[in-house]
Amino acid sequence: KKLNSLLGRMTQSPEVATHYLEDHTLQNEFDMLIADSRLVEGKQLRHLMNVLAEVQDPPDPENSITPGDVMHFIHQFTTKMGDSYSVNKEDMSKLSLLCKRAIFIRIYHLLLRHLPPEVAKDDSILSKNILSLQQLPPEQLADILTIPQLVTKHPLSINAVHRAIFCLEDLAYALVPSDMVHAAQHALKYTHDAVIACQDEGTTAIGMDDVFPVFVWVVVQTSIASMARIAYFMEHFCDDEERISVLGYAATTLAAAVAHLSHIEIPSPAASDPLLVRNNNISISENDGEQKQSRRLTIAPVVSSNGKNG
Numbered sequence: 001k002k003l004n005s006l007l008g009r010m011t012q013s014p015e016v017a018t019h020y021l022e023d024h025t026l027q028n029e030f031d032m033l034i035a036d037s038r039l040v041e042g043k044q045l046r047h048l049m050n051v052l053a054e055v056q057d058p059p060d061p062e063n064s065i066t067p068g069d070v071m072h073f074i075h076q077f078t079t080k081m082g083d084s085y086s087v088n089k090e091d092m093s094k095l096s097l098l099c100k101r102a103i104f105i106r107i108y109h110l111l112l113r114h115l116p117p118e119v120a121k122d123d124s125i126l127s128k129n130i131l132s133l134q135q136l137p138p139e140q141l142a143d144i145l146t147i148p149q150l151v152t153k154h155p156l157s158i159n160a161v162h163r164a165i166f167c168l169e170d171l172a173y174a175l176v177p178s179d180m181v182h183a184a185q186h187a188l189k190y191t192h193d194a195v196i197a198c199q200d201e202g203t204t205a206i207g208m209d210d211v212f213p214v215f216v217w218v219v220v221q222t223s224i225a226s227m228a229r230i231a232y233f234m235e236h237f238c239d240d241e242e243r244i245s246v247l248g249y250a251a252t253t254l255a256a257a258v259a260h261l262s263h264i265e266i267p268s269p270a271a272s273d274p275l276l277v278r279n280n281n282i283s284i285s286e287n288d289g290e291q292k293q294s295r296r297l298t299i300a301p302v303v304s305s306n307g308k309n310g
Contacts, residue, residue, distance in 0.1 A: 002033060016182060016185060031102050045102075052065060052070075078096045078099045122262055125262050129264060132266045141217075147217050148213075157195070184253070235255060
């Protein structure tokens with residue numbers, strides 16, 4: 001009854017029908033339900049964290065934990081919990097999201113140990129490029145990113161761009177990939193609105209060629225120093241349903257923006273003119289990028305207090 005009550009209280013996202021908004025009070029109640037290490041779910045969570053915490057030096061790629069292992073564990077965990085609590089089939093997507101939020105909050109810092117080394121390198125390059133782009137005068141930046149002039153001047157477009165930046169900056173605090181892609185989708189929606197706002201009245205046919213440069217501009221104006229890492233998490237720690245939805249489209253668009261900014265050619269600002277250079281507060285985060293070794297994750301049968309297998 002407790003779990004079904006929690007599922008019934010979840011609020012559907014107004015933008016994405018398959019996503020449900022985060023409710024910290026509700027999530028805390030769910031966490032208390034599954035975190036008790038005396039119960040089956042609590043023991044399985046502890047098993048997951050112990051596996052991810054294992055370290056081998058030098059790392060062994062053949063035995064390293066993979067994103068697929070983690071997602072398989074979460075799927076098993078959710079399925080078994082749904083069976084144990086007789087959750088209706090139509091509520092399983094809600095349960096899956098609650099489980100992801102409960103699990104990723106606990107393992108995010110451990111997953112950072114298992115990231116490929118190139119992710120940290122990509123973040124370093126990306127941060128430097130974004131910092132360089134932010135130092136350019138607005139007209140030159142717009143020219144490099146091929147942003148339509150109207151988008152940078154139309155009041156409604158500017159307002160929508162500010163909203164997109166605000167949404168994308170939520171990624172700095174997100175630890176759950178499902179919530180990361182929702183923030184990216186929200187930002188992409190406002191970016192689309194920004195392009196629409198400056199078009200001739202009645203224009204509705206806007207393509208990705210129109211939206212993408214403006215979305216790249218939005219990414220440049222955020223203050224997140226680990227966007228490559230975020231793109232990696234969204235690509236590798238979302239399930240199939242999320243990948244084929246509008247959420248997956250947003251994740252792909254963000255990944256494309258990250259790749260574009262990582263390889264963009266940036267002219268140096270005129271050093272003789274101090275007005276062309278402004279202060280920035282972007283910091284480049286460091287990540288050791290080491291791979292850690294662990295074994296494949298599975299939900300092993302756990303005997304509960306009543307003697308039944310979990």
